[in-house]
Amino acid sequence: MQNTAAHGSWPSPVGAALAAASDGRPEYLGTVGDEVWWSAPRPTEGGRRTLVRRRADGTEETVLPAPWNVRSRVIEYGGRPWAAVERPGAGPLLVFCHFPDQRLYAYEPDAEPGAAPRPLTPVSAVGGGLRWADPVLLPGRGEVWCVLEEFTGPAPTDVRRVLAAVPLDGSAADDRAAVRELSDGRHRFLTGPRISPDGRRAVWLGWDHPRMPWDGTDAVLAEITADGTLKDARTVAGGPAESVPQADWDAAGRLLFASDRTGWWNLYRAELAADGGLGPARALCPREEEFAGPLWKTGVSWFQALETGPIAVLHGEGDAVLGILDPETGTLVDAPGPWTVWGSTLAVLGTRVLGVAAAPDRFAEIVELDTRTGRTRVVGSAHRDPVDPSFYPRPVVRTFTGPDGREIHAHVYPPRNPGTTGPAGELPPYVIRAHGGPTGRSALVLDLEIAYFTSRGIGAVEVNYGGSTGHGRAYRERLREQWGVVDVEDCAAVARALAAEGTADPARLAIRGGSAGGWTSAASLVQSDVYACGTIIYPVLDLKGWATDETHDFESRYLDGLVGRLDEVPERYEERSPLEHVDRITAPFLLLQGLDDVICPPAQAERLLARAAGRGVPHAYLAFPGEGHGFRHAETMVRALKAELALYARVFGFDRPDVPELELRT
Template sequence: MSKRPLSFGTWPSPITATDVARHEGAPNWPVALGEEVWWAEPRPSESGRVALCRTRLDDPGRGTETVLPAPWNARSRVHEYGGRAYALLSGTAGAAVVFSEFSDQRLYVLDPGARGAPAPLTPRPDTPSALRYVEPVISPEGDHVLCIREEHTDDTEAGVRRAIVAVPLDGSAATDPAAISVVAVDHHFLACPRISSDGRHLSWIGWDHPNMPWDSTHLRVAELRDGRATGTRTVAGGTDEAVVQAEWADATTLYCVTDPDGWWTPHRITLDVDGALAGGPDSLVGDRAEEFGGPLWQLGACWMAPVPDGRIATVHGTSATRIGLLRPDTGELADVDTPHTEWAGKLTLAGADGGTLIGLAAAPDRPAALVAVDLRDGSWRELAGGAEADAAHGSTVPFAAYLPRPEARVFTGVQGREVHANHYPPLHPEATGPAGEAAPYVVWVHGGPTSRTPMVYDQEIAYFTSRGIGVVEVNYGGSTGFGRAYRERLRGSWGVVDVEDSVSVAQGLVAEGLADPARLAIRGGSAGGFTSAAALAFSDVFRCAAIQYPIVDLAGWRTGETHDFESQYPESIVGPWPSAKDVYARNSPVDHAEDITAPFVLLQGLEDEICPPVQCERFLSRIRGVPHAYLTFEGEQHGFRREETIRTAIEAELSLYAQVFEFETDVPRVELRP
């Protein structure tokens, strides 16, 4: 069938903003207990809450079950980004669950077999959400849950304290705070508490300001004696080395993912019976130039899982990731054969013998799915999400025909440096652009900025490409996935390198004749919103921008306008405060707002503690005569979770492009006013 030539942006697409919003609810954070597999599932249609669901490996016909009903919301606010907010234990009929409830941040226990409501395990603080819990681990005895507790006493750095605590599972601490015991107080930030197989030792990861967990962390080991950590020592990590995960294989073997050689790779640490360092850290894969770990934006990430047969299941790769089975004694790494091209750092083991690996995986033509891999024979199946996700969300559209065919690209940037990107050309089964005409393109900039955008099935991208608008995601210098040297390109240069790399990718597509230089846009959220705003202020390449919950004032962000976790992040990627105050002003969009001439839409959640609305308001007060729209959303924090918000945001973005690039669209018109 020949394709009809139609103006870019006007191609008729069946993918609606509602489809995009509903598809945001992919499975997340798998946890297993025997044959039961649980996961967290965002529900945009249920006010953005996070439900808990489960299935059984030994009963495929049973299907999936939502265990945690509305309005319960299993989500932690530790670091504001949270992480794994629940753990499983034996209940009266199958697994029970301990989880952090978003509304008050208390821990609750729910035993589905008992058919009761969730019961609180922790006390109600005097100030709402002042006590927060994340990354729970059930004690070997099964009578306590260990987790990281974050305590807020005031709005200063000194007013935020963290500790590893033990909470009794009998509910006594719900009314008696003294029943909670403090197991360890160490660095300002804590992650990854793990108990050795014999219950004698506890390990965790710690770091302090101004470091971020991808800069410098310490892996700590202590003896557990009478419920307290004693004799704490550092066994890995340090200056310019970041341990991001550690797991016990047995009583004296501790595996960790760390980067002394510039790449996150698995290492082995051997302890003596008293917990003293006896050997290591020794690399298990030599000098492989690929990542086996990632940035600890959320607590509870798991890129490797020691298997009972002695192997280690591990996520690894660079611009794409896969699952490998590593033999620690030989370094042999054999990949599991599945069609998935991107595996998240969220692994767990299931089955009576721990012989089934559960992970989250996707591909450009496969939605994110919960995947079970039989480690005996390599067979696999999808348990939730995946190919049937669209039908489950109420859609009957054959999306496959409208999905772009992406490719990983490397562009040449300023000073000849490599810039990694994911290229999604416009694609439609029945339409094409006018002969000899290049397409409009949008550069997508990920958040972080120390992060990476994977090349996977994404209905939001398809929403635009199926209408004739190209998308290119830039993993600019500073991104993870390409080694420490690549991610440290951003040191002292945030607002410079990221903007330069975004411009270089856009100009590279123009030079190839793919993108129209008069119809280039940029969009991003959080740190991506910062880069998008900076690109309008510091370049003339982009004709418009969609800016979501951004940082726009670096000085304000460094001096109290964000949460504790990132409050000193600019020390490395901008410069030391206040001696580098001029750099903060030079690189901040808010200080150059009068230089912006391109239209934009600005979208902001009103409950955002990470990038608060005050930054947007200050930025807008300095904009002069530029058509723009400012849309705010009640009940939204950092990142949009509610179906109606996601739908409004994506339609506003398309309306912006239609007005600036002069094509017709049927979405509600967003009013752009000076």
């Protein structure tokens, strides 16, 4: 028998601490000999990431204890932070990037007990120092090849990036001159090298301001000489208006790459010509689907070739699933199982494919597909229900209609609680969730942060507004020069539609988001009267400041495409910036900010607060020392979730005695 209680006041076992402990997912999967390794979040251990290894007998163990933190800061969002090889009779050799100092370290986990990682690279006091990502171990050369990001001055844009070779003997630990540079610096941004099976060639990706990697990238091919240098580097795919987010090799030494030259990221293969050039590229499975995604981090993978010929691919419109592609016939067979979303990290071990997969009722797991039998199984980070799954929301995938009849993709999460329902005739409040990026998407996976609200009687909807990925380049480019317009309109259109159809209470709608989603939330409160309140998390608030010196190098020219060039349309920067129109905000809001955020710095939040003071609009500000862009500490996430619930309780009019009352200033 169900009890009746006001929406928002329902009792729930999905607590804030439980949601925080479940935050994050495995990343950067790889194989070491016959073992499977991956990086894993530890929110209750200061937000660090560790490495986990699954031995051949199925046992799991942590490779690096606290305080080691396996995470790179290259382009601030990071890249693949580790590589390891198995050495016969000696165990694995691991090279990883340690987050606090960004040095590369070498570690032998099977060496004598108590042995510590040893540094391979030096520390630099200039700007953001020296940073490393996408390591490729070459023990035969005694080196690890990787991306080097080197700051040359104090400004966030005083930076250069090259491919570099670091000696494994530790001779560069205190000597920058001992690091051997491999590439010529022709691109401002680049990914790590992928070396051909015969060891004679390397391919990597590069791009330059003002392009972002989903706008246009170059796939660069070079010969590897006998002395370990790169020569004859030339662009073989991509260009200013063609995005190539991954390039790699098959077992026969043919080049594989993803490209959106048709408007969709599809997979191509090309033979190397006798003169070292590239032959014609052939689309292996041309479809109006995405076989890749936005390159927000380096070292990710949407495809991996098996030695036997097939290619493991991630593909789909919307979320991506795993399939096995026969490159000769174009036949594509999807992996069986309950998983509906696969992450952009794949590894191959013989005839087996490994990936990270999740579903609306399952956390991200390490899943293995045996291509000989077609069977899948969980081999690591196995899902376990921390509460009765009847408290999980059941999302509905929907397409709404926006201005000018355009389609808007969204996931609707109605309130759900097996023991409680709302009073007859009472419509639930709903929170519109705007994802970050904005060139990104919300994936349809189990998220206890959403369950925290839906199990208490508050609905949620994730809006993959125009500009989101997963639906082709044309959908992605709806946001070109329209940031702060299309995203705001699409979120409002979904909110109004839910209210008009009787799903949501029109008087109790909220908007929330982080990073670019924080921008959309703030801009929505400025431009729209749809929302009763909003939660703004580490946001962009001042376009002019963000376009000049208030963000990092990677996104410092992002606004050229999202808004237009500052020197050409300065009025647009002022017109759309929430900071310039604080007087238009009439709804209460909560602002959450990490004080160590270099992507969306606290200075912008503090300026907004200064302008909001004394205007009579209730608001609260929580700032978190030690947090950057994206909260990682469990205690931070707990406090932020409770504060958000407290805001909704105050504004929507329900009781929540289990969370501290939010002190609102005017």
